[in-house]
Amino acid sequence: MSSETTAVAPVAESSRIAIIDMLRGFALLGILLMNIPGFSMADYSFEVFKNDPDNPNFWLYQFIGIFFEGKMRAMFGMVFGAGVLLFIANKGTKGTSVHALYYRRMFWLLLFGLIHSHLILWIGEILYLYAVCGMILYLFRNVPPKYLVWAVPIVAVVSFVAGTIQYQDIREKRIAYVEATKAKSQNQTLTAAQNKALTEWREIEKTMIPNREDAKANTKKMKSDYSTVASYLRPIAFDIQTKYLPFEVWDSLALMLLGLALFKWGFLTGAWSNKDYWTVIKIGYGLGLPLVIYANYYAFYHFSTLEANLARMEQVPINWVNLIYPFQRILLVMGHAASLILLYKSGVVQGLMNRLVAVGRMAFTNYISHSVICTLFFFGYGLNYFAELEFYQIYFVAFAIWVFQLIISPIWLKYFLFGPLEWLWRSLTYWKLQPFKK
Template sequence: MELTQSKRIHLIDGLRGFSLSGIIVANMLIFQYGLLGETMPELFGIAGADFAFHSFLFIAVVGSFMPIFAFMFGLGMVKLADSLKARELRPKCHLARRFLLLFILGMLHATFLWEGDILTFYGATGFFLLLFLNRKPKTLLVWAALLLAIMGVLGAFPSDTGVTEFGDSEHTRTYVMQSRDVYGSGTYEEIKDFRNNADPFGTGEAWIMAVAVLLAPLMIAPMFLLGMRAAKVGTFDDPVAMRRTYARRAAVFVSVGLLTKSFSVIAPQFGASGLPGVGIGDTLGGSLLALGYIYAFALLYASSRRFAILKRFEAVGRLSLTNYLMQSVICTTIFYGYGLGLFGRAGVAVGTLIVLAVYAAQLWLSPLYLNKFRSGPVEKALRVWTYLSWKGQPRKPVRVEPPENAELSERIRA
């Protein structure tokens, strides 16, 4: 039991850390080309082998690692709620405070640093997820499957409906060209002003933004719900016993995810963007591939062999929020004009090597940091606010728990 419990704790941390490796690679396209420019490689002269690598990233990485983070968000939410209940505290009250701070951090992140923030969305989604906190696993599965089905249907329509060609207009292209100059050579104030005030869409396209805002939660909500269900049914409680289940699910989801995403990326390049189903990779494929990656990674913990790299993934995962924000600080400094000014200039392959070097540094530094401190500064602030305690601990007396359960609760809260 002790070994199984330990693997469960490390697996949760490791998955968080693993997701950040893909998140920084996917975000590199936004750091270097902008939130809209990443889908317009022709405006940055991306061609040949670099264009092929760009396509590869959109198939294997973009849209398939952020959902892993969402899955772990849902799983951690349920585990934290269970821990709060065991301490006779009100889960929804504490979780609401936690989500409020995430939302505020996200707003600050997006306003003062980078346009690709996800914390605002996660904080807002957390309040919605409170409606499902006490629901049965079957209910969570039904809702997740229903939302996935809706996204699959939306993706089945040809791209000329406007659903899969977001912001593809002359006005948007002009905006992207302007962003290339501003982000590449502008000062911090100039970049911040452009990010917060420039209009990427014309007045006639305002409805596109409204549609995107409505669809975004639908696309990612199933992963939150599936993560909550995984916590309730104990999907990762015994990795060894679940080895075959992980293997089967990984094989199915990775295959289907890669197939649908490949079709969505490659078909338009051959003039087939109007084919029915070409958008399924964008609306559904990313989540399916993310599930495949989750189960494939979990297989590493079902093995009797202890891979050294896993300990470093776990350390990055224990500092996930701090590391995520540090990625933004470092990468904007590398690509923006007030830093090295590599925006739109490094290329896709070189840009990927750059951000992987940043992540490698986090793999190296995170264990060293945890040798001296129990949690990261952002994680500590989140716990202080959640519990309204400078120690970051619940104020009420704690019931005696078995050592392994206490360790798991501590990791989940971090």
């Protein structure tokens, strides 16, 4: 689409694809299942139950890990990738450049991400990352699907290699720290290298692997006033958005490229035959479930506590089991997507599907609402329920948010064309107030 230009107007609502909105809505609600422990649970609080099959929380933890962990973010990323083509669809050939509009759109998304992380204080936010990925993704919009899909296995392998290099660097520092600590306990005079090892490991504890005392201090901070919570979380958010960004980009970009391919192939629009979707379901669950169950069992056996994790790190130079994650995730998210598309096409639970479509059409507003509600409910400057509830109890909060958004989103869209943040984003993108009320 070389030298495209367009009139300054968004894609008409009649051009929206309901199935994509439904998938976006489902993914958004599913993401809350993964995010809510970050809003509510103290460091290492999972250790109480995640290796105790007699505890009901264990089975809830395993169920969410098998069916939702990573899969919802993958689905959301795929739909975001399809959104690139939806954005530039049906544009005219006169007026403001599509390129300029698209990058303006991504700029505002990036700014919203900064507000989300540094003012609303959710460090697990994805808008900033998606904006950066979206800027790169646009360059691949005309690449044939058969090439786009190769991004997933290539990035999986590259990410494993990069992760292994990072892991081995941390492992070397851990081993050096253990040796220095041993020498110190024996009242030996420490060398400059040993003193450096103590300092370096302490930095890792502060930024990546908090020790037990750090964990207690972090909980106390999260149960304090806004200023204290912000002073704790903002440096973490800053590191994620700068220091760790080069490592974070590739996984999300690969998922978006996959979404581009699946949109072009018609998978995400329901254009495939039911038989083909069933084939995807059989392959996705048939291969994905055994892989994720094995990986979870491996984690159950080897990574029961912080101390077990550190001991394992000292013993194992390469965690080959980590290679399973990107492949089981793609297999299962494809199974999920195919199942949802078949369910939508069947019309069996059309009422629920229509509500998911509405949630998906208001995904930006609903996503930010998750953070506003959860921070005010859990953080110290709100109702201060941080580290107060059992694992299963935090999902009562998630379920309440689900019900609220499944009810409110369709009602809102009866009277308004967009969610409030969707309207603001569009108005800023086109630099003109967009119609709001129906």
